[in-house]
Amino acid sequence: MTWDDFVLAFFSWQIVSEAWPILWDGLQRTILMSIMVVPLGFIGGTILALLSTVHNPWIRWPAAVWTDVFRALPPLVLLIFLYAGVPFTGLEISAWGAVAIGFFLNTGSYYGEILRAGIESVPRGQQEAARSTGLTRWQTMQYIVLPQAFRNVLPDLISNTLEVVKLTSIASVVALPELLFQARQAQSVTYNATPIVAAAVIYFILLWPMVRVLSRLENKALASRR
Amino acid sequence: MAIVEATGIHKHFGALHVLKGVDLVVEEKQLVFVIGPSGSGKSTLLRCLNRLEEPSGGAIVVDGVDMLSPRTDINKARQRIGMVFQSFNLYPHMTALGNVTLALRKVLGLGRAEAEKRGQAALDRVHLADRAGHFPGQLSGGQQQRVAIARAIALEPRVMLFDEPTSALDPELVGGVLEAMRELRQDGMTMVVVSHEMAFARAAADRVVFMADGAVVESGTPDEVFGNPQHERTKAFIGQIGRH
Amino acid sequence: MTNWERFVDSFFNARVAVEYFPKIVEGFWLTIVLAACIIVTGLAAGLLLAVVRAFAIRPLNLLIIFVVDLFRALPPLVIIALLYFGLPAAGLSMDGFVCAWIALAAVLMAFSEEIFWAGITAVPKGQWEAARSTGLGFLQTLGYVVLPQALRMTIPPLTNRTIAITKGTALASVVAVPDILGAANAGVSFSFNPTPLTMGAAAYLVLFLPVVIFGRWVETRFAWKR
Numbered sequence: 001m002t003w004d005d006f007v008l009a010f011f012s013w014q015i016v017s018e019a020w021p022i023l024w025d026g027l028q029r030t031i032l033m034s035i036m037v038v039p040l041g042f043i044g045g046t047i048l049a050l051l052s053t054v055h056n057p058w059i060r061w062p063a064a065v066w067t068d069v070f071r072a073l074p075p076l077v078l079l080i081f082l083y084a085g086v087p088f089t090g091l092e093i094s095a096w097g098a099v100a101i102g103f104f105l106n107t108g109s110y111y112g113e114i115l116r117a118g119i120e121s122v123p124r125g126q127q128e129a130a131r132s133t134g135l136t137r138w139q140t141m142q143y144i145v146l147p148q149a150f151r152n153v154l155p156d157l158i159s160n161t162l163e164v165v166k167l168t169s170i171a172s173v174v175a176l177p178e179l180l181f182q183a184r185q186a187q188s189v190t191y192n193a194t195p196i197v198a199a200a201v202i203y204f205i206l207l208w209p210m211v212r213v214l215s216r217l218e219n220k221a222l223a224s225r226r
Numbered sequence: 227m228a229i230v231e232a233t234g235i236h237k238h239f240g241a242l243h244v245l246k247g248v249d250l251v252v253e254e255k256q257l258v259f260v261i262g263p264s265g266s267g268k269s270t271l272l273r274c275l276n277r278l279e280e281p282s283g284g285a286i287v288v289d290g291v292d293m294l295s296p297r298t299d300i301n302k303a304r305q306r307i308g309m310v311f312q313s314f315n316l317y318p319h320m321t322a323l324g325n326v327t328l329a330l331r332k333v334l335g336l337g338r339a340e341a342e343k344r345g346q347a348a349l350d351r352v353h354l355a356d357r358a359g360h361f362p363g364q365l366s367g368g369q370q371q372r373v374a375i376a377r378a379i380a381l382e383p384r385v386m387l388f389d390e391p392t393s394a395l396d397p398e399l400v401g402g403v404l405e406a407m408r409e410l411r412q413d414g415m416t417m418v419v420v421s422h423e424m425a426f427a428r429a430a431a432d433r434v435v436f437m438a439d440g441a442v443v444e445s446g447t448p449d450e451v452f453g454n455p456q457h458e459r460t461k462a463f464i465g466q467i468g469r470h
Numbered sequence: 471m472t473n474w475e476r477f478v479d480s481f482f483n484a485r486v487a488v489e490y491f492p493k494i495v496e497g498f499w500l501t502i503v504l505a506a507c508i509i510v511t512g513l514a515a516g517l518l519l520a521v522v523r524a525f526a527i528r529p530l531n532l533l534i535i536f537v538v539d540l541f542r543a544l545p546p547l548v549i550i551a552l553l554y555f556g557l558p559a560a561g562l563s564m565d566g567f568v569c570a571w572i573a574l575a576a577v578l579m580a581f582s583e584e585i586f587w588a589g590i591t592a593v594p595k596g597q598w599e600a601a602r603s604t605g606l607g608f609l610q611t612l613g614y615v616v617l618p619q620a621l622r623m624t625i626p627p628l629t630n631r632t633i634a635i636t637k638g639t640a641l642a643s644v645v646a647v648p649d650i651l652g653a654a655n656a657g658v659s660f661s662f663n664p665t666p667l668t669m670g671a672a673a674y675l676v677l678f679l680p681v682v683i684f685g686r687w688v689e690t691r692f693a694w695k696r
């Protein structure tokens with residue numbers, strides 16, 4: 001294989017321009033999906049984290065087990081279970097529906113674990129001080145604990161969000177036409193690897209800034225722990 | 227015979243000119259005491275002597291070895307220059323004996339038994355033979371600093387450099403470290419000490435060097451420098467110290 | 471059939487379960503082998519890169535940072551697709567197992583390099599100076615003094631990251647590897663019953679639930695401090 005053949009097979013402008021409409025279509029869907037699943041997971045996570053602070057063990061323990069179970073289950077398994085398994089009961093779930101539920105369960109558990117650690121990182125004295133000024137339990141959570149908790153685990157939250165956006169690529173397995181799926185389509189039509197390379201480049205351009213920011217934040221967090 | 231001969235040492239940190247042509251000669255078995263205001267370059271001078279800092283200019287000869295020559299094996303040369311730091315810098319994941327024997331085994335290439343024998347002897351010299359198995363976290367600050375001294379003397383250096391060895395210690399722990407240093411001196415160790423312990427300087431130093439703004443302002447016996455300082459800056463500094 | 475009977479017949483069908491149990495078990499071992507390959511090579515490569523980075527050779531370090539950023543930004547499934555569907559265009563066809571191995575090991579390499587490097591830089595400068603002043607060389611100082619302290623600090627984040635990436639082995643099913651998920655998928659399409667998926671999910675829980683709980687324990691046991 002000559003260099004020219006190589007360029008033609010992996011970095012062909014011709015192919016990129018032909019496949020661009022379908023790639024763009026997929027990219028939009030990837031972005032839309034991210035905008036949908038990140039808040040969904042975040043809401044799920046906040047609920048789980050709050051449940052983990054409840055004193056009643058009948059609430060706290062199921063929340064903990066739930067979190068660990070969905071952290072132990074690979075997200076792709078969950079997604080395929082919802083998409084390919086559940087319809088056997090007669091209950092049809094669309095690819096979007098499966099993604100929404102699957103990410104809510106999986107991502108929610110990850111956000112939940114991070115936020116729980118954040119809440120625990122706020123010294124007890126903060127809560128006691130707030131309660132002693134007459135704030136209710138919920139007000140203390142809302143104004144004192146949660147803001148500090150968010151700040152303490154901000155790098156982890158961003159890191160998880162990055163992972164969630166990357167994870168949307170598994171939706172291609174259940175035929176949701178997002179970026180990777182469309183790239184695969186284009187690749188099989190053109191018999192050329194360029195569309196997949198293009199998808200990789202798009203992901204990289206999209207997510208690199210986030211990786212850089214994270215790297216900075218993580219190093220800072222580390223320096224302060226010395 | 228001079229063990230340390232540093233001439234015309236310059237050091238720049240970027241635009242900052244920290245050492246401006248410092249000369250320092252230390253004769254065998256001498257204890258030279260370096261004093262001076264904060265930021266005058268005392269630590270930098272000391273760290274240039276074993277090339278933890280790379281001097282920008284000048285010449286350094288330690289025990290006949292040209293420290294700045296590219297042909298000098300710096301790791302070998304450093305064996306002969308012990309250093310004790312303000313913050314001890316003991317290895318937290320090793321016992322006291324482990325701290326002392328690491329270089330004996332990996333630099334001198336001694337076997338475990340031989341290294342441990344010499345390590346024990348070094349710990350014994352700082353009266354910590356019974357703490358050999360303790361980790362740094364289980365020792366007081368004063369004990370940690372004495373282990374650090376043992377770590378350096380175990381290599382049988384020709385000269386020892388001390389950079390404010392007692393500044394990080396609670397007052398009641400200072401005495402033990404100074405005692406260890408005094409004994410070292412009695413055993414004939416050549417030493418360069420940067421410290422604010424003026425009483426120790428008066429009692430133990432052969433020569434006192436006063437530095438300011440990256441240069442040696444004056445030097446002499448403790449009696450000369452403390453009793454009859456020649457320069458205004460020295461007088462001001464001594465006066466200030468005396469008032470404490 | 472009532473709904474309940476239909477549900478049980480779908481997801482907990484004893485006949486199907488017995489038939490496909492051996493396949494799932496085979497997949498179980500394959501998943502473990504794949505995970506082990508990824509962990510060993512990924513962590514070793516990450517450590518090697520971190521050590522090379524400590525030499526502070528500028529062009530080399532920029533390259534390392536770029537590679538690390540690249541594999542942090544790309545979704546693992548995209549990397550797998552690139553290797554499995556893209557590389558044949560260059561005349562290089564690799565087994566799905568090898569593709570998944572290389573892709574996930576590269577991702578683990580990137581994440582672990584960041585963590586190892588953070589650990590190395592978190593060791594105080596005085597440790598380097600003390601060791602160098604006794605005549606230890608650069609590599610000796612790194613090996614005997616700095617790395618042992620750095621590794622201890624990196625155990626919690628490393629454990630959690632390794633677990634997360636290892637769960638990505640399920641992605642191998644997309645490129646025809648008969649791991650747990652691959653075996654379960656095949657079982658579903660042959661039997662036309664989702665019970666193999668239930669078994670697959672159970673197998674993942676058996677595999678990863680202890681690991682997740684272990685990660686949680688490590689987190690508290692080796693909390694970042696010295």
Ligand SMILES: Nc1ncnc2c1ncn2[C@@H]1O[C@H](COP(=O)(O)OP(=O)(O)OP(=O)(O)O)[C@@H](O)[C@H]1O
Pocket residue numbers: 239242244262263264265266267268269270271
């Ligand atoms: N690595 C460095 N980079 C830049 N500037 C430095 C560095 N190390 C020291 N300096 C500067 O060099 C000057 C001399 O520092 P040095 O530590 O030698 O002073 P010192 O006499 O030991 O002071 P102190 O009594 O406070 O320890 C100071 O202005 C300091 O800020």
Ligand SMILES: [Mg+2]
Pocket residue numbers: 268269270389390
């Ligand atoms: Mg100093």
